[in-house]
Amino acid sequence: KQEVTQIPAALSVPEGENLVLNCSFTDSAIYNLQWFRQDPGKGLTSLLLIQSSQREQTSGRLNASLDKSSGRSTLYIAASQPGDSATYLCAGRGSGNTGKLIFGQGTTLQVKP
């Protein structure tokens, strides 16, 4: 059974700092892994998706990596800004004929001006 864990639950950093959010999963037979952003009371915005055959994906100041052998993914945010303040969720889709995503509990990020 796939389980996804995100540590830390909350993170506060000063503006301009580079930071890394961590995501670990128990089943290495993962089809892909998605990182999302969620603002308070809102839906989820997809940030990056990494296929199981890929090691990393980049979009602007965001870089996500995937290491299936260690069951870990990281989301790197460069030069953080107050507008990056949100909850970041990672979710894995299992292999086989399943459509569901298994989510971690999220990391709530606060970037202080």
Add this chain to the structure above:
Amino acid sequence: DTGVSQNPRHKITKRGQNVTFRCDPISEHNRLYWYRQTLGQGPEFLTYFQNEAQLEKSRLLSDRFSAERPKGSFSTLEIQRTEQGDSAMYLCASSFSGGLSYEQYFGPGTRLTVT
């Protein structure tokens, strides 16, 4: 707006009442998913459709919950005899199964409060 839409955005109901939510996916997406999210937690999978067919259901989807996607376009999620424990954000997502990624795109959610 060509994203996933959900209605209503907020619903307050009394315990024991029935409620129905609607989700309209991105038009070219053939897969539609329902998730539930409680405060401080990540979303939990409820069920998903490929076209009209409901392919997978979670144990969380008790007998009081039913989802339909009759024409393979929009979907409804009905909760009968609501309980206070049903209070949550109900999220809908859609994806396309023809490519490799199956990337899921989420709607804004429906916030249910059961009093």
